[in-house]
Amino acid sequence: MSREDSAIGAALPGLAPRMIGREAELSVLARALDAVERERSTRIVTLVGPPGIGKSRLVREFLERRRKGSSALRVTSGSAGDMASAYGVFTRLLRARFGLSDGMDKDAARAEVRSQVAHVMGDRKVGDVIYFLGQFIGLAFGDSPLTRAVQDDPAQADLIRRAVLKAFLEADATHGPLCLVFEDLHAAHDDSLALLRYLVEYLTGPILIVCAARPELLTRQDDWGKVGERRHALLELTPLDEAAAAELARALLAPCAPRGGEDAVLIDVVDVVDARRAESQRQPGVPPELIESACSFANGNPALLEQMVRICHDQGVIEELAPDSAGGPRWRVHLGKLSTARLPTTVEDAVNVRLAALDHDGRQLLEQAATIGPVFWSGALFVLGRAGCQAPELWGEEQSDKDLDRINAALRSLCDRGYLRKQSESSFAGSDEYVFVHAKEREALQKRMSAAAQRRYHHAIAEWLEQQVAVRASEEFLAELATHRERIGDAVRAGLSLLDAGDVARGRYSNAKAAEYYARGLSLLGDAHVARRIDALHDYGDVLQLAGRIDDALAAFREMLTLAYRLDNRRKGGAAHNRIGRLYRDSGSLDDAGKHLTTALRLFEGARDERGIASTIDDIGKLHWLRGEYQEALKWLRDALARRERMGDRRSIALSLNNLGLALQDSGEFKQALNTFERSLAIRREISDLLGVVMSLNNLGMIAQDQRDHRHALELFEEALEVARQVGDRNRTALILTNIGGTLYRSGDPDEAVRVLQQAEELCDELGDRLGLAEARRALGKAYMLRGDLEKARDSISRAVDLFASVRSKVHLGIALRTLGEITAAGGWGSAHTKSARAYFARSVSIFEETGNELELARTFQAYARFLTTDRSFVANMAARREAVTMNERAEAIFGRLKVTAARLEDEPTLPTGPPGQPVPTKSSVGPSTGRSPAPEEPSFPSPGRASTSS
Numbered sequence: 001m002s003r004e005d006s007a008i009g010a011a012l013p014g015l016a017p018r019m020i021g022r023e024a025e026l027s028v029l030a031r032a033l034d035a036v037e038r039e040r041s042t043r044i045v046t047l048v049g050p051p052g053i054g055k056s057r058l059v060r061e062f063l064e065r066r067r068k069g070s071s072a073l074r075v076t077s078g079s080a081g082d083m084a085s086a087y088g089v090f091t092r093l094l095r096a097r098f099g100l101s102d103g104m105d106k107d108a109a110r111a112e113v114r115s116q117v118a119h120v121m122g123d124r125k126v127g128d129v130i131y132f133l134g135q136f137i138g139l140a141f142g143d144s145p146l147t148r149a150v151q152d153d154p155a156q157a158d159l160i161r162r163a164v165l166k167a168f169l170e171a172d173a174t175h176g177p178l179c180l181v182f183e184d185l186h187a188a189h190d191d192s193l194a195l196l197r198y199l200v201e202y203l204t205g206p207i208l209i210v211c212a213a214r215p216e217l218l219t220r221q222d223d224w225g226k227v228g229e230r231r232h233a234l235l236e237l238t239p240l241d242e243a244a245a246a247e248l249a250r251a252l253l254a255p256c257a258p259r260g261g262e263d264a265v266l267i268d269v270v271d272v273v274d275a276r277r278a279e280s281q282r283q284p285g286v287p288p289e290l291i292e293s294a295c296s297f298a299n300g301n302p303a304l305l306e307q308m309v310r311i312c313h314d315q316g317v318i319e320e321l322a323p324d325s326a327g328g329p330r331w332r333v334h335l336g337k338l339s340t341a342r343l344p345t346t347v348e349d350a351v352n353v354r355l356a357a358l359d360h361d362g363r364q365l366l367e368q369a370a371t372i373g374p375v376f377w378s379g380a381l382f383v384l385g386r387a388g389c390q391a392p393e394l395w396g397e398e399q400s401d402k403d404l405d406r407i408n409a410a411l412r413s414l415c416d417r418g419y420l421r422k423q424s425e426s427s428f429a430g431s432d433e434y435v436f437v438h439a440k441e442r443e444a445l446q447k448r449m450s451a452a453a454q455r456r457y458h459h460a461i462a463e464w465l466e467q468q469v470a471v472r473a474s475e476e477f478l479a480e481l482a483t484h485r486e487r488i489g490d491a492v493r494a495g496l497s498l499l500d501a502g503d504v505a506r507g508r509y510s511n512a513k514a515a516e517y518y519a520r521g522l523s524l525l526g527d528a529h530v531a532r533r534i535d536a537l538h539d540y541g542d543v544l545q546l547a548g549r550i551d552d553a554l555a556a557f558r559e560m561l562t563l564a565y566r567l568d569n570r571r572k573g574g575a576a577h578n579r580i581g582r583l584y585r586d587s588g589s590l591d592d593a594g595k596h597l598t599t600a601l602r603l604f605e606g607a608r609d610e611r612g613i614a615s616t617i618d619d620i621g622k623l624h625w626l627r628g629e630y631q632e633a634l635k636w637l638r639d640a641l642a643r644r645e646r647m648g649d650r651r652s653i654a655l656s657l658n659n660l661g662l663a664l665q666d667s668g669e670f671k672q673a674l675n676t677f678e679r680s681l682a683i684r685r686e687i688s689d690l691l692g693v694v695m696s697l698n699n700l701g702m703i704a705q706d707q708r709d710h711r712h713a714l715e716l717f718e719e720a721l722e723v724a725r726q727v728g729d730r731n732r733t734a735l736i737l738t739n740i741g742g743t744l745y746r747s748g749d750p751d752e753a754v755r756v757l758q759q760a761e762e763l764c765d766e767l768g769d770r771l772g773l774a775e776a777r778r779a780l781g782k783a784y785m786l787r788g789d790l791e792k793a794r795d796s797i798s799r800a801v802d803l804f805a806s807v808r809s810k811v812h813l814g815i816a817l818r819t820l821g822e823i824t825a826a827g828g829w830g831s832a833h834t835k836s837a838r839a840y841f842a843r844s845v846s847i848f849e850e851t852g853n854e855l856e857l858a859r860t861f862q863a864y865a866r867f868l869t870t871d872r873s874f875v876a877n878m879a880a881r882r883e884a885v886t887m888n889e890r891a892e893a894i895f896g897r898l899k900v901t902a903a904r905l906e907d908e909p910t911l912p913t914g915p916p917g918q919p920v921p922t923k924s925s926v927g928p929s930t931g932r933s934p935a936p937e938e939p940s941f942p943s944p945g946r947a948s949t950s951s
Contacts, residue, residue: 019061020251021244022054025235029062029210032233033073036208037177044200044228046211048218049237051439052303055212058237059181073208077181080188086510088476089182089192090136090165097172100137101425110139120172128688129168132161135508138473156691158511162195163690163727166203173205185213186220191510193221198728200228223766239300248302249294252309253286255329256318287333290317297344307350308343310418314357315341351440354419355448363445365410366419369434370445371457373480375423379431380464381407387460408432427477428468458487475504479517486524495524499536511543518543534563534572541579554583574603574612578619585623587810590851594623614643614652622659626811628855628894630667637663654683654692658699665703666855674703694724694732701739710747714740731772734763738776741783750787757783771812774803778816785823793823811856814847818860825867834873841867858894861887 019026025047032043047055063075078093098116100109113133118126127144134141147157172178182188182196200209215236218224225234240248290312298304312318317337321330344350355363368384369376382404392399411434414420418437426433436442446454462484471477478501485494498521505514518540525533541556561576581596597620604612621636641656657680664673677700684692701716717740724732741757744750757780764773781797784790797820804813821840824833841864848857865884874880 018251019057020248021240022058022061022237025058025237026062026065028233028235029058033066033177033179033208036206037073040206042203042205042207042209042231044209044211044232046213046217046224046232046234047237048213048215048234050214050301052301052307053237053239054302055237056183057302059183059210059212063179073177073179075179075181077183079183080185080192086189086191086475086505086508086513087136087195089185089188090195091138093180093182094133094137095425098137106139110134110141113137113139114141117168120168120175125688129164132164133168135161136165138470156689159727159729160688160690162198165195166199166728169199169203169207170205173207177206177208179208179210181210181212183212185211186216189510190512197221197227200232202725202728240302241300242295245295245298245300245305246291249291249298249305249309250286252294252305253290253331255331256286256290256333287335289335289338290333293338293343297350304347304350307354311343311350311353312338312341314354314417315343317341347440351438351444354441355444362410362414365407366414366441367445367449367453368457369420370436370442371449371454372461374439374442375433375435377426377428377431377433378404378407378411379428380461381411383464384457384460387456427474428470455488458484462488462490472500473504475501475508475510475513475517478504482521482524491524492526492528495521495526496529496532497521498524499532502536502539506539506543511546515540515543515547515549530563530567534560534567534569537563538572538575538579545579545583550583550587554580557583570603571607571609571612574600574607574609574616576600577603578612578616581623582619585619585626589810590623590626590853594620597623610643610647614640614647617643618656618659621663625659625663625666627852628666628858630663633663634660634667650683650687651689651692654680654687654689654696657683658692658695661699665699665706670703670707674700677703690723690727691729691732694720694727694729694736697723698732698736698739701743705739705743705746710743713743717743730763730767731769734760734767734769734772734776737763738772738779741776742779745779745783745786750783753783754780754787770803770806774800774812774816777803778819781819781823785826790823790826793826794820797823810847810851811853814844814851814853814856814860817841817844817847818863821867822863825871834871837867837871854894854897858891861891861894865891 029045032045035041036043047058049055063073066073076093076097078089078091078096080089098109098113100112104112110130114126114130117130117133121129125144127142128147131141131144131147169178169180185193185196188196196211203209225232239245294305294308294312297308309318313320315337317334319332319334321332324330342353342356344353355366358366365381368381371384372380385403385407411420411422411432415422415434419441420434421437423433423435449457462481465471465477465481465484468477471481478497482494482497482501485491485497498517502514502517502521505511505517518536522533522536522540525536537556537560541553541560544550544553544556557576557579561573561580564570564572564576577596577600581593581600584590584596585593597616601613601616601620604616617636618640621633621640624630624633624636637656637660641653641660644652644656657676661673661676661680664670664676677696681693681696681700683689684696697716697720701713701720704710704713704716717736721733721736721740724736737756737760741753741760744753744756757776760776761773761780764770764776777796777800781793781800784793784796797816801813801816801820804816817840821837821844824837824840841860844860845857845864848854848860865887868874868880868884868887
């Protein structure tokens with residue numbers, strides 16, 4: 001139950017009226033559950049509304065009605081507001097699902113989880129499932145071939161973990177329908193929302209997902225209602241109308257209503273002078289003045305109606321009496337006090353009135369709790385109460401028990417009065433966990449405290465947290481510890497705690513959250529703890545690269561290099577140079593990449609770091625591959641493979657085989673490439689490396705495409721697409737859709753290619769994947785061109801060029817400019833466009849000469865020469881013809897030196913020039929490799945036509 005939607009029954013006994021004014025919303029929930037149970041399919045309902053509008057009460061009412069109907073539905077809930085970690089809402093959900101109680105022994109908890117997962121999953125790799133589920137609930141389990149395979153690849157591990165969660169929930173639902181309730185989603189971290197979006201979109205089976213959030217969720221995720229499409233209903237809860245609000249007020253005030261001759265007892269009219277009014281108050285029913293006052297303040301908000309009744313109680317307008325003969329509540333209304341009571345007119349006024357009703361001890365306890373945060377623990381309050389105290393001469397247990405009893409009694413009283421709510425379980429053994437019912441009350445308490453008191457409290461809280469074992473394994477508690485340390489001026493220790501929080505978040509593959517922690521931690525740490533700063537900069541750069549923040553990642557690695565140099569730490573310096581080299585390679589700065597990778601290798605060799613040596617040799621091999629220097633690439637890549645085979649790291653072996661296969665493929669050695677990719681695929685299947693399986697299937701599809709076996713290529717791409725969707729990797733899904741579209745237009749079906757490529761374009765746009773979006777638009781340009789729609793073709797490729805330029809991928813930009821030149825030339829629009837086409841080809845040549853990418857340079861020479869010899873503008877231009885001959889000769893020389901076969905080059909249909917609108921033949925000819933350009937394998941920049949990997 002959400003802390004802001006709690007019923008007044010927590011404050012005054014008997015105030016839990018029936019649901020009023022929400023029958024339409026209840027019907028939507030009922031229909032969704034009926035579909036779940038009848039069709040055995042997943043449905044989602046999201047409830048959105050301001051605090052106190054009744055979201056949680058609506059969910060509770062719906063589930064209670066279902067239970068009365070003997071529904072077999074199993075319900076599990078989690079609230080994002082209770083935990084600040086990246087996956088806090090799933091932590092609560094899964095702990096509740098497995099029945100892990102407060103303070104439960106770790107070994108007993110692990111045994112319980114293993115037993116329940118084995119029951120749900122049968123013999124389907126229980127070890128893998130509990131390893132990944134354990135990361136959500138803070139339990140460490142032993143590793144396996146799969147978990148070892150992804151330890152150094154946070155992006156891949158994250159995708160596999162959410163696929164494991166999906167598989168577990170679907171298997172669990174086969175034992176009976178499930179209802180998963182996610183509350184306070186507006187407070188959820190982006191990582192939690194991303195995971196929930198994945199489940200909403202891909203989860204199958206008899207599962208009802210109910211989400212509750214404030215409107216801020218729709219500000220953060222403006223397309224939330226579209227996720228899951230037709231199976232997702234979005235309900236925006238509005239205030240109750242006047243009639244419903246009055247009805248709810250009467251229900252809340254029902255204990256005031258006279259029953260069976262008790263009028264004089266229940267309604268005190270001593271202070272009412274007007275006799276006629278006194279007489280009216282003796283009539284059965286709740287006093288209308290009370291209803292009017294409550295409704296006027298609440299303005300249709302159920303929680304504010306409850307708050308008004310609570311305030312009337314605190315102000316003495318309502319007096320509790322002994323229960324009636326049936327044990328029900330009875331209240332006396334002092335109407336005379338209604339006109340003199342300090343009743344609120346605004347929410348802020350209501351907060352002040354409520355806080356004013358507290359005695360000194362209650363207010364001080366709440367101030368201490370407010371300093372801890374929205375969630376707090378009785379153990380911390382116990383320590384705060386003793387801050388600054390001297391120890392007695394003899395410290396006896398009875399004194400501790402007395403202090404603890406006093407605090408617990410005060411907390412119970414505050415819960416009864418609606419200020420606090422006790423949680424069903426606690427994060428810390430030996431302490432009860434509480435939350436504030438109303439955030440505004442906590443905020444008001446914080447503002448009232450002096451700076452000296454706050455500093456004293458923060459210091460004591462930090463010391464208490466430091467002693468709690470659970471803090472070291474929890475990113476949110478480490479961040480909370482850092483906050484308290486920062487507020488007492490201990491910036492260095494606060495920074496160290498935030499770096500620890502970043503490590504925990506990164507270990508759980510919460511990369512966005514990890515980046516936040518590292519940035520804040522490094523800022524606070526300053527120049528202190530250099531060795532710790534070096535490690536943090538490496539990991540910070542890693543998560544920044546995964547997020548596509550290339551410039552920021554480069555800055556982090558450069559600072560890491562500087563610090564390693566000062567300490568003469570060659571191993572760390574090698575790692576920094578290696579990562580900088582990869583980033584330069586990603587952006588097409590191949591010469592700079594080569595300098596850094598060569599330096600990294602030299603430093604790793606000096607440090608005798610075998611793993612670093614093998615990885616860098618592999619990176620240098622990929623650099624030669626990018627340049628089109630295939631024989632040199634093969635030499636380096638085979639060396640890296642041999643070293644990794646000696647180390648026995650199967651995931652790295654599969655990666656080296658994959659990279660070797662790419663170089664063999666591009667050098668025309670299709671048989672060897674096929675064998676190498678199949679060996680890589682076999683290992684990846686064996687260790688359940690699902691993302692690796694996607695990449696290997698994709699690369700096998702590219703082999704089939706090279707060999708003009710378009711049917712087999714489509715089969716492989718479709719299988720890769722299915723696995724990518726299974727693990728929820730939307731980036732690779734978009735990549736493979738682009739490859740499918742490319743295969744379709746190569747096989748002579750540009751109409752279907754356009755349809756598929758538009759899906760890829762839409763998905764990349766939604767993901768914010770600018771490089772993938774540019775590649776999809778480039779492919780769309782080719783498909784439109786083959787369909788004869790040259791205006792759309794030129795628009796698509798022009799937009800692709802702009803995107804390639806914005807992400808600074810020179811290889812992609814050069815390829816896109818070449819394609820734009822072809823399309824512009826094919827249009828036959830006149831001399832101005834002929835001049836533009838020539839400029840596009842010339843820019844493409846310049847880029848590939850600058851980057852040293854000879855293979856793509858040769859392809860551009862061929863396309864440029866074809867343009868100069870076929871365009872009608874150059875028919876009588878002998879200088880242009882001589883230029884074309886020179887370009888063809890240079891291209892043939894490059895192809896001969898690189899030993900690239902003609903069959904390898906004929907990978908994509910191209911266009912002859914002609915008038916606009918004329919149907920275009922789809923015959924193949926030697927042309928550009930726009931879908932084939934080798935590119936880096938790190939996740940931040942997948943190459944066109946190829947899935948990305950990590951070294």
